[in-house]
Amino acid sequence: MPAMLTDVFRGHPIHLPHSHIPDFTSLRELPDSYKWTPKDDLLFSAAPSPPATGENIPLIDLDHPDATNQIGHACRTWGAFQISDHGVPLGLLQDIEFLTGSLFGLPVQRKLKSARSETGVSGYGVARIASFFNKQMWSEGFTITGSPLNDFRKLWPQHHLNYCDIVEEYEEHMKKLASKLMWLALNSLGVSEEDIEWASLSSDLNWAQAALQLNHYPVCPEPDRAMGLAAHTDSTLLTILYQNNTAGLQVFRDDLGWVTVPPFPGSLVVNVGDLFHILSNGLFKSVLHRARVNQTRARLSVAFLWGPQSDIKISPVPKLVSPVESPLYQSVTWKEYLRTKATHFNKALSMIRNHREE
Ligand SMILES: C=C1C[C@]23C[C@@]1(O)CC[C@H]2[C@@]12CCC[C@@](C)(C(=O)O1)[C@H]2[C@@H]3C(=O)O
Ligand SMILES: O=C(O)CCC(=O)C(=O)O
Numbered sequence: 001m002p003a004m005l006t007d008v009f010r011g012h013p014i015h016l017p018h019s020h021i022p023d024f025t026s027l028r029e030l031p032d033s034y035k036w037t038p039k040d041d042l043l044f045s046a047a048p049s050p051p052a053t054g055e056n057i058p059l060i061d062l063d064h065p066d067a068t069n070q071i072g073h074a075c076r077t078w079g080a081f082q083i084s085d086h087g088v089p090l091g092l093l094q095d096i097e098f099l100t101g102s103l104f105g106l107p108v109q110r111k112l113k114s115a116r117s118e119t120g121v122s123g124y125g126v127a128r129i130a131s132f133f134n135k136q137m138w139s140e141g142f143t144i145t146g147s148p149l150n151d152f153r154k155l156w157p158q159h160h161l162n163y164c165d166i167v168e169e170y171e172e173h174m175k176k177l178a179s180k181l182m183w184l185a186l187n188s189l190g191v192s193e194e195d196i197e198w199a200s201l202s203s204d205l206n207w208a209q210a211a212l213q214l215n216h217y218p219v220c221p222e223p224d225r226a227m228g229l230a231a232h233t234d235s236t237l238l239t240i241l242y243q244n245n246t247a248g249l250q251v252f253r254d255d256l257g258w259v260t261v262p263p264f265p266g267s268l269v270v271n272v273g274d275l276f277h278i279l280s281n282g283l284f285k286s287v288l289h290r291a292r293v294n295q296t297r298a299r300l301s302v303a304f305l306w307g308p309q310s311d312i313k314i315s316p317v318p319k320l321v322s323p324v325e326s327p328l329y330q331s332v333t334w335k336e337y338l339r340t341k342a343t344h345f346n347k348a349l350s351m352i353r354n355h356r357e358e
């Protein structure tokens with residue numbers, strides 16, 4: 001039985017100093033502990049944004065004959081793109097949005113019945129990265145790994161089975177889509193199935209696993225001073241993000257600064273995560289991103305965080321490594337990397353980087 005994501009932090013508790021989640025709707029003013037200044041969000045060195053150029057991550061039609069190249073280009077330049085014509089039914093996107101809204105609309109005391117434990121991955125709580133910041137984030141989250149049945153039964157004693165069906169169907173679609181996107185991106189680099197033995201298509205996607213992260217960014221009295229989700233990269237191979245019709249996601253590019261990703265109805269955002277950056281020997285960027293908040297509209301997002309089974313060693317594809325240089329990164333499992341990231345956050349990638357001699 002392969003090690004599952006659920007066990008990643010067993011024996012490695014993560015203490016979150018700001019684990020308290022208030023009833024956001026009752027706060028008419030932004031408490032001081034939620035007021036971010038630019039220096040509070042500097043763990044990744046993101047310079048101030050130059051004037052906006054209007055450039056944005058590409059929107060790629062997955063049915064377009066040139067989709068492979070467009071995806072490859074987006075992964076190399078932005079580490080992110082949006083997709084349309086992805087084959088995920090609009091009704092299912094609406095269902096997962098409804099589920100997310102309904103979950104976060106429950107009374108705080110009910111949500112706390114399924115609070116995430118210090119050694120667990122699943123459940124309700126603040127983002128895991130909260131421990132690295134002095135200020136609190138204006139958001140609440142719910143992480144699903146494995147079956148949500150036990151948690152959902154506590155949240156919705158009557159309707160939990162319907163909600164479990166939605167999650168199952170959503171994950172099925174996301175799993176197939178994520179694998180398709182990974183191969184399109186790799187194909188753009190001339191890498192195919194024979195080059196990565198653990199990811200062979202014939203193995204029925206059993207080499208992969210995922211977490212579903214539901215996020216809620218409530219209406220905020222002072223959005224310019226608050227932070228929904230602080231700047232981070234995902235530890236995944238790929239993350240597929242659904243956002244409701246409220247903008248808030250921003251991606252960072254060295255030459256452009258923070259760029260807001262506009263929500264297009266029915267489209268999905270795809271982020272390159274740290275493991276795909278490693279696998280591509282640094283050719284694909286793992287995108288630095290964050291979520292801002294809004295004064296008039298609540299924002300919901302659903303992130304499908306996708307990676308390999310916890311014990312698969314990820315290392316740069318040999319074909320992408322120069323014959324005269326060592327690979328850019330040492331090999332690492334997702335489990336090892338998640339633990340490194342949980343302890344060292346923004347330093348995790350450089351800790352497994354092979355430093356080349358000049
Ligand atoms: C598989 C995982 C990726 C994640 C940590 C986790 O164990 C489950 C939650 C994920 C999430 C979602 C919000 C942002 C993030 C950085 C966090 O704090 O929890 C990611 C983690 C990640 O990608 O490292
Ligand atoms: O809400 C968003 O747009 C971003 C969410 C995110 O980055 C995550 O869940 O990892």
Ligand SMILES: [Fe+2]
Nearest residue numbers: 232233234289
């Ligand atoms: Fe993220």
